[in-house]
Amino acid sequence: MLSNYKHIIWDWNGTLLNDVGLCVDIVNNILVKKNLNPLSIIEYKNIFTFPIRNYYERAGFDFSQYTFEEVGLEWMYEYERRRLECMLHSGVTETLMLLKENRIGQSILSAYPHNTLLEIIAHFSLNDFFTHIVGLDNIYATSKVELGKALMKKISNGNGKVLLVGDTEHDCEVAEEIGTDCVLIADGHQSKQKLLACNVPVFDSLLEFSSRLNNSGL
Ligand SMILES: [Mg+2]
Incomplete structure (x- = not known):
């Protein structure tokens, strides 16, 4: 699986x-x-x-x-x-495709302003992979946690296991607050040493995460 x-x-x-x-x-x-x-x-x-x-x-x-x-x-x-x-990390499109083909839903939850997030995702032609794309909207929300809680209601209503994939300690905190599991990838904004202290699985790269999905599941 x-x-x-x-x-x-x-x-x-x-x-x-x-x-x-x-x-x-x-x-x-x-x-x-x-x-x-x-x-x-x-x-x-x-x-x-x-x-x-x-x-x-x-x-x-x-x-x-x-x-x-x-x-x-x-x-x-x-x-x-x-x-x-900027470019996407290696293997992004292939990983999103793999998950889509296996009928695993995908969303984006970002601290980036919502409208610019939509623009850049369209720039990379990734829109079709995601059921929800959620960025910060200062009028309605002040943190990724609030947006994440609202997103969780939309995508699962509490049914089915959800995994958050991020690159910072903050992603791990958000996952805990909104009730998802978390894995971190140490190819982003924080060092592997810092991420390991979060006590969740840490991958060196998106490709390593993707090959784990492909080979032994998650
Ligand atoms: Mg990040």
């Missing part, structure tokens, strides 16, 4: 979209402008966390000199401008 799960909830940034390189490049440009040291990808993955303000402080930003909002806005402007430079 491929999977005992009836539905998979995917995180987007770092899990399906390989945007780590872009995020590091953008933050490094801002750090250097402020005469701070740039981060290597390994350093980034060791300090990245939520809330983002804590990660910025670990990166060296001094919010007594300028505001968190100023850095955040500059980062977001650059990310929006350059987001189409």
